[in-house]
Amino acid sequence: MADGWTDQCRRTLINFLFYCPKGIVFLKSVDTSDASKTGEMLYKLFREVVLFVGQENVVHFVTDNAANYVVVGRLLEQEFRTIFWSPCAAHCINLILSDIGKLDEVNDIVTHASKITEYIYNHCFALNLMRKFTGGREILHPAPTRFATNFIALQSILAQQNALRAMLTSSEWTSSSNAKESKAKEFVKLLFVDSLCSE
Structure with a gap:
């Protein structure tokens, strides 16, 4: 398996791992920052891995599906x-x-959901109250990719919409000084927009 990624120093790395009946084993990591990742260049790199492990020990290669791979x-x-x-x-x-x-309809609703999660997770009072009303359930669940995280958050908001709306109509929320802030008022409007629930 080959996994390409960029580290905190902006280096482009390719990790090589192999899977066998005993589990996954890390083989090596190659810094390809200064190389043009052409199919031919990558082929030479992958070929070295096959020869190192032994052709008889390699059955299947898994990479991303970019044209060069x-x-x-x-x-x-x-x-x-x-x-x-x-x-x-x-x-x-x-x-x-x-x-x-990227579809307009989807982008609009995901942006809407992102504003809801941003407000909740950036305000301790709202976050603690949300956890109380959802029974400790989170609406933001990190996923392996940003795109999956967006859709999972949207699904969580829809699943918890009644609890979130109950939170906003509770005396704990309405009597708090936080609820009187302009950002909080925008947040309340976001949760009571019908288009969020009808999508």
């Missing part, structure tokens, strides 16, 4: 007839969610 997969399959390549399913789903999120 597709080239790598095809070249590996041509040279090593017993190796198969496939794109990472999580990466494919991430790209699908990204595309769906």
Whole structure:
């Protein structure tokens, strides 16, 4: 398996891992920051990994599905007839969610939901009260990708909408000084917009 990512120092790294019946093992990490990640360059890098591990020990390569990685997969399959390549399913789903999120109707509702979660998680009073009214359930659940997080948060808001609305009509909220702030009033309007619930 190959996992490309960028670290805090903005270096582009590719981690190589392999899976066997005993579990996943980290093989190595390669800094490719100064290289043009062409299919040919990546193929040489992947080929080194196959030869190091042993062709007889490699059955399947999984990478993301960018065009340069597709080239790598095809070249590996041509040279090593017993190796198969496939794109990472999580990466494919991430790209699908990204595309769906670009649709105007979806972007509007996700933006709406993001404003709700931003307010709650940036205000301790609102966060503690939300946890009380939802029975300790969170509406923001980190996911492996930003796009999945957006959709999971939207689903959580919809699942907890009655509890959130009950929170905003409770005496704890209405009598608090926090509820009188302009941002709090905008937050209340966001939760009582019908379009959030009808989507």
